[in-house]
Amino acid sequence: MFDLHPTLAKDTYAVTNLPLCTVRLMDNKIFPWLILVPQVEGVREWIDLEREQQHQLSDEIAITSHILQALTTPDKLNVAALGNQVAQLHVHVIARYKTDQAWPEPVWGKGREYYAQEEADGFLKDLRIALDSVF
DSSP states (O other): OOOOOOHHHHHEEEEOSSEEEEEEEEEEEOOEEEEEEEEOOOOOOOSSSOHHHHHHHHHHHHHHHHHHHHHHHSEEEEEEEOOOOOOOOEEEEEEETTTTTTTTTTTSSOOOOOOOEEEEHHHHHHHHHHHHHHH
16 A cells, blocks of 8 residues: 655645656745655655556656646756655656756755745646646
8 A cells, every 4th residue: 555755745735646656746835846756655766666667657757847847937847866865756846947046056955935825726726737638
């Protein structure tokens, strides 16, 4: 049975479930930031996934990246799977701007501003509409 890591659950909003991943929105409006978590129990590394799951994850990363890009028009998308703080396999898709406070450095530890509930609800609605049109 799949359980989302408590840190990911605490720091994010649920967006939707795709065929492989649950999609989460990081609660940090400074950086529009999605997290994809394969719903496979015990997976810590990309290589732990079955080959078909690896391909599905790549497809879901590409689709969510296109959607985030369309909704936020960033200068750059950062895509990464680190896992140093949370071992459960998860992939960050982050919209970056040359004007953001961390540019060109990584976003980790560079500030956090929580969404107001109304802001989060609006962005979540847009994300869900876009993802539902594809899946």
